[in-house]
Amino acid sequence: MLGYWAYNVQPLFKNKSVKKVFEVFQVGVLATSSFITSITVLLIIFFLFKEGVNTFRKSLLEDGYVLSVSKSNPVSEISPLDIKDIFDQKITNWKQVGGNDDSIQLFSVDDLPKYYTEAQIGTELEYIGTCLNNYVATHPRALAYFPQKKHLENFAGKLIKVGSVGVYEFIKGKEWLPTAKPVAQLGILPLLLGTLWVSLGAILLALPFGLATAIFMAEIAHPTARKVLRPVIELLAGIPSVVYGFFGLIVIVPFVQSVFRLDVGETALSGSIILAIMALPTIISIAEDAIRNVPKNMREASLAMGATQWQTIQKVVMPYARSGIMTAVVLGIGRAVGETMAVLMVTGNAANMPHTFLQPVRTIPATIAAELGEASNGGLHYSALFALGCILFLLTMALNLYVQLRLKKAYK
Amino acid sequence: MAPHLKLQALVIILLASISVAAQNIKLKGSDTILPIAQEEASVYNKRGKATVSVTGGGSGVGLAALVDNTTDIAAASRKIKMEEKLKIKQAGKKVVEAVIGKDALAVIVNPANRVDRLTREQLEGIYTGIIKNWKQVGGDDMNIVVYGRESSSGTFEFFKEYVNNRKNFAATVLAMQATGAIVQSVAQTKGAVGYIGLAYENARVRQLLISYDGKTYIAPTKANAKNGTYPIVRPLYAYYTADNEGKVKPFVDFIQSGEGQAIVSKVGYIPLN
Helix, strand or coil: CCCHHHHHHHHHHCCCCHHHHHHHHHHHHHHHHHHHHHHHHHHHHHHHHHHHHHHHHCCCCCCEEEEEEEEECCCCCCCHHHHHHHHCCCEHHHHHCCCCCCCCCCEEEHHHHHCCCHHCCCCCCCCCHHHHHHHHHCCEEEEEEEEHHHCCCCEEECCCCCCCCCCCHHHHHHCCCCCCCCCCCCCCCCHHHHHHHHHHHHHHHHHHHHHHHHHHHHCCHHHHHHHHHHHHHHHHHCCCCHHHHHHHHHHHHEEEEEHCCCCCCHHHHHHHHHHHHHHHHHHHHHHHHHHHHHHHHCCCCCCCCCCCHHHHHHHHHHHHHHHHHHHHHHHHHHHHHCCHHHHHHEEEECCCCCCCCCEEEHHHHHHHHCCCCCCCCHHHHHHHHHHHHHHHHHHHHHHHHHHHHHHHHCCC | HHHHHHHHHHHHHHHHHHHHHHHHEEEEEEECCCCHHHHHHHHHCEEEEEEEECCCCCCCHHHHHHCCCCEEEECCCCCCCCCHHHHHHCCCCCCCEEEEEEEEEEEECCCCCCEEEHHHHHHHHHCCCCCCCCCHHHCCHHHHEEEECCCCCCCHHHHHHCCCCCCCCCCCEECCHHHHHHHHHHHHHHCCEEEEEEECCCCCCECCCCCCCCCCEEECHHHHHHHCCCCEEEEEEEEHHHHHHHHHHHHHHHHHHHHHHHHHHHHHCCCCC
């Protein structure tokens, strides 16, 4: 940019006419705005990753709380998944997490009034530390969970170490329970697969329809028909996604449910159908442009050789426009991957591992939209949602890079 | 003439805003309480004793604001956490709790479902994924489709704590954005079960009788919630600090008064006795 400034803009200063000054001003405005735009984009990405990286630094234990056991208990470390299972009472014996053969007694600070009178705790909670100390010392089977306080000096119990989530566990983990107490479960595999399944389904549905419409509009349709069709398809792009979602919930969900005789209609397939409709305008208009850009003499040559119109489309036009059609497909996928509102409303949002298309799924954008409002600013859940945003960004960036590389190849 | 008038107007506006600011009570917190608070505030403001401004954001947000001293009243649909209490105590203040009304949840199923009653243990089994078929709780041989609210809602926390015994929901529970969406989905899904606020009665779904002791099943009616026999009821709280009592107490007293409680009932919640 500086080079541009030196060679094109600076010499203009030597010419004193007002017009030239105005021109310089114009160039300056253009250069500045493009500079600001790129800086903004970079800042957003930087911010996204800066917040996201914190996920892997923070402890999975609820902020400000500690988990502790009696000093006589041999267990000093429990995996986050085991802690969740203990609090869900799926694991009930210390033996299962490497301790003695004894049942686990759960204790949270809210249980304190069950063991001590109000006088013992103090009306102003001033003796809470003493009570906690006493409890942990006298209950060897207990797993206690309470707020961390300064009065834990000379603590009678032993603190359980809970680490942070690793990148590998983050991506491979199968449980997404970011608000689980005391230990959050941050496994995004079901969300990632949910996003990919819904997008894949959408593109499989949208591609044949989109391509057929594009070919029809570019090659076969009468100009008048095209004049009517084009605005109608462009209208599809103008409908707000929440309207699509509403339509999906009322029409497509019951439809899918009755056609496949399912227990529940909110499935990946419902999401795919809605996304397919939403991706259609993108696919049709880009594919149609690609087909129309096939040089006229290619078509004429083919027809002159005695090929029929269909043969020409199949053997000449389509191969020639292939790269443009690929672009249309990938941009369509990009639209599907990032779409939030409509998917949020029709896929059921259950964060389980998808096995079929006829099952509820939860996608990454839907998760971010639904949970960010609640997550406390700067907390683990908040960072984890940013990390999800990073994953989504990398996904769409990879798609876009792929398109660009293909385009470069095509124009060489 | 004109500039003089303008100046006068400006002075009047300034004076007015200063006098309003002096009596301004800020209430912040639970979105569940928001409709109650707005209605109470609009009636109370007409009396001209004070101006109550109401903002939502969630129980946690309201209590955090109380800790930071940026609100006078924190509205909360859950009890203040030990942690928040300790934070306020560290700031050298004492927190005062007032119950301003109650909220009840009804468990709903599709009208085609034969099951009309469940115990708390059965509900816990359904929401933790142990019970998967209606046949296991006395219904037809049909898979159970479980609907819940997003983990961001206070209703979710309430249900998890009061019904699910603090256990995590199964991953297969469908998380819906709003109560209306749950009603819609349960109405069009035969094997569905969901939970909604008592205020949202709807003919397209059937409400279940609930039992916590396994013997007596109670219908989710306003009367049962009010007399304390219906079990899935939570109190709604207003929290303020003791040093602020003089300013805040008249408004809290107003909500707790007969007139205030009539508003609570009108908005669709359960009044205090």
